[in-house]
Amino acid sequence: MLVVIVMVVFSIFFLIPKWAGVDIAASFVGKQADPASIKAVGEKLGLGDPIYAQVWEFFRGIFVGRTYSGGGDVTECAAPCFGYSFRSEQAIWPVLTDRFPVTLGLALGAAVLWLIFGLAAGVLSALKRGTLWDRGAMIVALAGVSLPIYFTGLLSLAAFSYGLGWLDAQYVPLSDSFTGWLGGMILPWITLAFLYAAMYARITRATMMEILGEDYIRTARAKGLREGVVIRKHAMRSTMTPILTMLGMDLGALIGGAILTETTFSLPGLGQAVLNAIKNQDLPVILGVTLITSLAVLIANLVVDVLYAVIDPRVRLA
Amino acid sequence: MTELSKSGAAVGEPTGTSSAPTAFLEVRDLKVHFPTDDGLVKSVDGLSFQLEKGKTLGIVGESGSGKSVTSLGIMGLHTAGQYGKRKAQISGEIWLDGTELLSADPDHVRKLRGREMAMIFQDPLSALHPYYTIGQQIVEAYRIHHPVDKKTAKRRAVEMLDRVGIPQPDKRVDNYPHEFSGGMRQRAMIAMSLVNNPELLIADEPTTALDVTVQAQILDLIRDLQKEFGSAVIIITHDLGVVAELADDLLVMYGGRCVERGPAEKVFYEPRHPYTWGLLGSMPRLDREQQERLIPVKGSPPSLINLPSGCAFNPRCPYADVPKDDVTRTVRPDLTEVGSKHWAACHMSQEQRERIWTEEIAPKL
Numbered sequence: 200m201l202v203v204i205v206m207v208v209f210s211i212f213f214l215i216p217k218w219a220g221v222d223i224a225a226s227f228v229g230k231q232a233d234p235a236s237i238k239a240v241g242e243k244l245g246l247g248d249p250i251y252a253q254v255w256e257f258f259r260g261i262f263v264g265r266t267y268s269g270g271g272d273v274t275e276c277a278a279p280c281f282g283y284s285f286r287s288e289q290a291i292w293p294v295l296t297d298r299f300p301v302t303l304g305l306a307l308g309a310a311v312l313w314l315i316f317g318l319a320a321g322v323l324s325a326l327k328r329g330t331l332w333d334r335g336a337m338i339v340a341l342a343g344v345s346l347p348i349y350f351t352g353l354l355s356l357a358a359f360s361y362g363l364g365w366l367d368a369q370y371v372p373l374s375d376s377f378t379g380w381l382g383g384m385i386l387p388w389i390t391l392a393f394l395y396a397a398m399y400a401r402i403t404r405a406t407m408m409e410i411l412g413e414d415y416i417r418t419a420r421a422k423g424l425r426e427g428v429v430i431r432k433h434a435m436r437s438t439m440t441p442i443l444t445m446l447g448m449d450l451g452a453l454i455g456g457a458i459l460t461e462t463t464f465s466l467p468g469l470g471q472a473v474l475n476a477i478k479n480q481d482l483p484v485i486l487g488v489t490l491i492t493s494l495a496v497l498i499a500n501l502v503v504d505v506l507y508a509v510i511d512p513r514v515r516l517a
Numbered sequence: 518m519t520e521l522s523k524s525g526a527a528v529g530e531p532t533g534t535s536s537a538p539t540a541f542l543e544v545r546d547l548k549v550h551f552p553t554d555d556g557l558v559k560s561v562d563g564l565s566f567q568l569e570k571g572k573t574l575g576i577v578g579e580s581g582s583g584k585s586v587t588s589l590g591i592m593g594l595h596t597a598g599q600y601g602k603r604k605a606q607i608s609g610e611i612w613l614d615g616t617e618l619l620s621a622d623p624d625h626v627r628k629l630r631g632r633e634m635a636m637i638f639q640d641p642l643s644a645l646h647p648y649y650t651i652g653q654q655i656v657e658a659y660r661i662h663h664p665v666d667k668k669t670a671k672r673r674a675v676e677m678l679d680r681v682g683i684p685q686p687d688k689r690v691d692n693y694p695h696e697f698s699g700g701m702r703q704r705a706m707i708a709m710s711l712v713n714n715p716e717l718l719i720a721d722e723p724t725t726a727l728d729v730t731v732q733a734q735i736l737d738l739i740r741d742l743q744k745e746f747g748s749a750v751i752i753i754t755h756d757l758g759v760v761a762e763l764a765d766d767l768l769v770m771y772g773g774r775c776v777e778r779g780p781a782e783k784v785f786y787e788p789r790h791p792y793t794w795g796l797l798g799s800m801p802r803l804d805r806e807q808q809e810r811l812i813p814v815k816g817s818p819p820s821l822i823n824l825p826s827g828c829a830f831n832p833r834c835p836y837a838d839v840p841k842d843d844v845t846r847t848v849r850p851d852l853t854e855v856g857s858k859h860w861a862a863c864h865m866s867q868e869q870r871e872r873i874w875t876e877e878i879a880p881k882l
Contacts (some may be wrong), residue, residue, distance in 0.1 A: 326600050411600065414643040417589075420597045421638075422658040422709075423631030429598060437650050511648055512693045 201497050208493045210254050212486055240285070240324035243267045243274070256484070257282065284476075291487035294472060295374070299491065302468035304373065304380075305387055305460065306453035310446065313390035313399055318442070320396070321403025330406065336400065343397025352390040352463035359386060370466050389463045391457060395449060402445065403438060410437045412511065439510055449501030454499070455492025538612050540567035541749055542591075542717055547609035549583070549590045549768045556822040557606075560586040562773040568766075570716060573743065573750040575760030575781065577796065578770035578816045584753040587770075588719045591751075592636055593618060612714075613717065632662040634717040635710035637739075640726040641702035645694040651678070652690035655709045662713050677708035681738060692796040700731035705737065705786040711742060718743070719751045724759060736763060755801045761785065769793050772819045772829035775852065779859030789861035789870050792879045802882075812881070830865060836873060 233462050244267065245253055256265065264278035276283045281291040320340070324333040366386055371379030410416065411434055419433045420426070458470035465471075469488050476484035508514045533574060538545075549561040561583040568574045576584045589595055591613075595605040610636035611618040613633060618626050638644035646654060655674035656667060663670070671690065680763050681704040694702055703723065710718060720739060724732035740763055752760055760767060760781070767785075768778040769792065777790040788794055795814035816833035818823055827846040831837045837845045845864050852860040863870060 267524070307882055328600055329603075355570060411598065414638060414640060415646040416598070417594060418644045419646070420594055421592055421630055421636045423627050423661045424657070425627065433646055437646075512650075513647060513695050 200248030201501065204497060205490070205493050206254070206258075209257075209486070209490055210250065212489050213250050213253055213257075244285075284481050284483045286479055286481045287484075289315070294484065294486055295469070295491055298467055298469045298472050300373070301370065301466055302454060302457065302461070302470060304384060305391065305457055305466060305468060306450055308384055308388045309391035309395065309453070309457075310450055312388055313394075313396035316392065317396035317399025318403050320400040322407055322430070322435070322438075324400065324404040325407035325411065328404075333404075337404070340397040340400045343393045344401070346394075348390060348394060348459040349395040349463050351393055352387070352460060355386050355390055356464070370464070379396055383464075383466075387460050387466060390463070391453075391460045399442065399445070402441060406438045406441055407434060410434045413437070436510065440507070443503055443506055443510070447499045448496070451499030452492075454495035455488070520713075537615050537617075538567070540612070541570045541614055542568040543610075543612040544591065544857050545589075545610040545612070547587065547590060547611065548607065549586050549595060550606040551607070552603050553822075558821045559824070560821055561590065562824075564765075564770070564773075564775055566768055566775070566778065568717075568749045568751065570749050571743070572663075573740075573752060573760075573763050574766045575764030575767045576751060576753045576770060577755065577760060577767060579755055579814075579818055581821065582770040583768055583773040584755075585721050586773075588636065588751060588753055589723050591618070591717075591719065592630060592634060593623070594630075595710050596623065597627065597630075597689065628662070630712075631658055631715070632713045633715055634719065635713065635715035637703070637706055637710050637718070637720040637723045639722040639868075641699065641706040642726070643692060644706060645702060646703050647694060650691050650693055651697065651709075652706045655690075655705070655712055659712045660707050673712065674708070677712050678705065681705070681708040681711075681742075683708070699727050700734065702729075703727055703735050707735070707738060707742070708786075711746065714746055714748075716748050717751070718748045719753070721753045722755070723752070724765055725754070725756070732759070739763070757785075757796055758802075769796065772824050773821055774829065775860075775862070776830065777861040779856065779861075783856055783859045787856065789855040789859070789867075790830075790863050791865075792830050793861075794874065795833075797882055798878070828862075834867060836869075839869055839873075840866075 203263050203315050241247055244254055248256070259265070259278035260278070260282070261275065261279055265276045265280040265283075267274040267276065274283060274285075276290045281295060284294075318496060320336045324336045327333050366382050369379075370383045373380040416429060416433055419429045424433075455469065457468065458474055459469040460466070461468040462474060469491065473485060473488040475481070476488070519798040524687065543565075544567075545565050547561055547564045548559070551560060557589065560581075564583070564587060566574065578584050586595075590607060591611055595607060599605065607619060613629065616625075616629075618629070645651070649657075652671055652674050655677060656670040659665070659670045659673050660667070665673075675686045675690050678690055683689050683701055683704055689697070689701075694705070697705060703726075707723075718739075723739065724735050727735060736759060739750065739752070742748075750763075752763055754760055764781045766778065767781045769776050769784065769790065771792050777784060777788065777793050784793060785797070790798060792814070795812070798812035799814060801811060815831060815835075819829055819832070825832050825846075826847055827844070828834070828837075828850050831845040834845070848864070850862040850864050852862045855861050855870075861870075865873075
């Protein structure tokens with residue numbers, strides 16, 4: 200099932216340039232190229248082949264590698280070959296492996312932050328509904344949802360990096376220096392987490408208020424449980440169900456590239472790569488990132504489904 | 518028969534005293550009001566009754582008459598887990614075994630919940646947590662009040678499931694609520710509420726959500742368990758048939774107040790309030806010979822924000838004009854003694870009511 204969905208999604212991406220009427224070969228060779236060399240490049244990329252053959256070649260390349268030949272010269276792309284960018288003259292796979300950890304670190308780190316703060320704020324607001332704290336938290340949350348990343352991101356850069364000079368707005372790979380990596384990631388994490396924490400706080404508050412009205416919460420109190428236990432053990436577990444669904448989709452989408460955040464903070468992640476590729480009409484890069492994105496979304500959803508069954512026994516039957 | 522009240526003055530009126538009563542459960546002038554945008558909802562407005570151990574009190578009334586609010590009030594569940602600014606306003610006295618609950622420390626009342634007083638809810642599917650097994654929920658209820666390990670508590674849970682008639686209790690204990698049928702769920706709910714041998718059991722419409730065939734079984738179970746455990750039981754229902762066999766005493770509520778109460782057979786066979794007549798007339802009966810139409814109580818339940826002035830039942834009462842000088846629409850009737858331990862709140866004279874009941878109402882029932 201998973202594989203089929205990836206294949207379908209992916210095939211569509213082969214079709215898009217055709218529908219859009221973009222001549223990929225011409226865009227590679229350049230505007231002044233003669234028709235002969237355009238034809239040669241087209242041959243080399245297999246652009247003349249039917250779509251199913253192109254898709255087949257691509258997936259075969261992942262496992263056994265691929266050799267691009269045509270117009271006299273030959274380019275080797277070793278397995279796993281996720282395509283070859285003739286614009287930057289490099290295989291896609293190393294680009295993906297370079298950039299994926301950056302995006303993954305950004306998404307996971309931000310997710311930890313937004314879960315902690317979003318859930319805490321949401322639960323507290325639900326328990327103190329109508330109070331000043333609740334109103335304040337929800338106004339901040341509304342701001343968080345409404346303000347775009349390139350606004351909050353630039354604002355935090357201006358304040359903490361350029362203004363106060365606390366943090367260096369420079370990405371340092373984790374393998375080079377942990378503290379350096381941490382320093383570079385804190386602002387992107389906070390910026391991204393602010394947006395999501397706001398959404399999660401609102402959902403948590405609404406769900407929690409609904410759950411607290413459930414009959415089984417009243418039953419828990421009728422047993423003589425302390426209110427804290429009622430909230431933690433009985434109400435929180437039910438509240439987690441919709442939160443998990445959201446988390447799966449959000450994480451999946453973010454792992455495919457947090458384009459705005461990565462661009463704002465110049466993080467060399469997948470999002471930045473795909474943005475550059477789109478600007479340069481570098482189709483192989485777009486295809487490679489797309490494949491990773493669709494895989495990430497699907498895997499994240501799979502994990503959510505499994506967790507769902509762990510939380511809710513009624514799902515286990517289905 | 519339960520000693521409902523020793524003096525007429527203690528009935529339906531604020532007593533002004535707060536001396537510990539002799540009855541096991543005594544509710545004095547209980548008021549539960551909820552502030553809303555539209556006004557103050559007076560769900561219960563001055564309710565008093567007593568209940569002894571081993572006895573069963575049936576509280577009867579239509580939706581919104583304050584039955585459930587009363588039971589939740591006794592359990593202290595209006596104030597527990599109340600969030601936000603709008604809080605329920607509760608006044609009066611609730612004495613349980615010598616302790617006044619409304620003025621007691623909330624944490625003390627919490628410890629009484631589940632141990633001294635337990636509750637069975639209307640819909641066992643929504644009243645049980647869907648994510649925990651029946652066993653886990655019973656074990657939790659037991660371990661709050663008994664410092665035992667999980668194994669011992671689980672043995673106790675199996676024992677209770679067996680006691681309420683669940684087959685293969687050692688296997689079913691690990692099932693989730695959705696794997697039980699409706700009747701089985703209510704049995705499990707009963708097992709959970711009785712796991713700590715509570716002295717007071719409140720059953721809030723325990724059979725309403727169940728199949729008719731299962732209803733009788735559950736009622737029998739409650740009666741058997743009451744005999745075995747010797748608890749005091751309050752059964753709340755809108756169905757007089759449910760309490761007909763079970764209850765020693767009956768309390769009929771209308772608009773948040775008691776309109777009639779007394780020994781069950783008195784209320785059934787010599788009712789002295791037009792609303793009780795209406796309830797009896799609208800009750801389907803198997804022992805009735807002909808296929809007659811049921812007689813509904815006309816109109817709809819009153820608004821609890823603006824109760825009709827005078828007698829709250831007057832807009833729906835066919836006999837509202839029997840008393841002179843429009844008194845039903847201006848003066849709120851108090852409970853008056855109409856027989857031994859039998860009280861009703863109606864402006865009509867005893868003789869008028871006796872005549873209407875024996876000549877007009879009883880023959881049609």
